Amino acid sequence: xxxxxxxxxxxxxxxxxxxxxxxxxxxxxxxxxxxxxxxxxxxxxxxxxxxxxxxxxxxxxxxxxxxxxxxxxxxxxxxxxxxxxxxxxxxxxxxxxxxxxxxxxxxxxxxxxxxxxxxxxxxxxxxxxxxxxxxxxxxxxxxxxxxxxxxxxxxxxxxx
Numbered sequence: 001x002x003x004x005x006x007x008x009x010x011x012x013x014x015x016x017x018x019x020x021x022x023x024x025x026x027x028x029x030x031x032x033x034x035x036x037x038x039x040x041x042x043x044x045x046x047x048x049x050x051x052x053x054x055x056x057x058x059x060x061x062x063x064x065x066x067x068x069x070x071x072x073x074x075x076x077x078x079x080x081x082x083x084x085x086x087x088x089x090x091x092x093x094x095x096x097x098x099x100x101x102x103x104x105x106x107x108x109x110x111x112x113x114x115x116x117x118x119x120x121x122x123x124x125x126x127x128x129x130x131x132x133x134x135x136x137x138x139x140x141x142x143x144x145x146x147x148x149x150x151x152x153x154x155x156x157x158x159x160x
């Protein structure tokens with residue numbers, strides 16, 4: 001007897017930016033506005049490790065790690081709660097939220113692979129070339145390394 005195949009996964013990466021929440025809302029409006037969506041939804045937030053935030057700050061850096069960890073946890077929980085609030089307005093039948101630690105570029109590609117996602121959705125911060133070089137681009141990394149289709153949702157600029 002063949003195993004029943006479930007709905008394919010759509011992974012949406014979020015952080016604490018308005019761009020990622022716009023991407024989540026955009027995805028919900030287009031793919032989850034009816035009760036029987038073709039996808040199960042996996043919302044993933046990757047929080048940085050305290051050490052990566054503090055870096056090699058020299059003597060005393062270890063003393064601030066517990067405070068940084070506490071703040072990162074608070075921010076992560078707020079991000080997940082906001083995502084839950086946004087999703088609650090839509091008839092999403094099959095949804096899961098994941099909070100992972102690490103670089104979001106790798107975490108999102110790993111989540112897409114873990115869930116065998118057909119689509120990975122990420123927001124675009126709209127950085128220029130210089131900021132992308134300095135900060136790195138999560139969407140660019142995912143577009144080149146994810147093993148599935150990557151949809152980059154760009155928030156429209158306000159019209160003047």
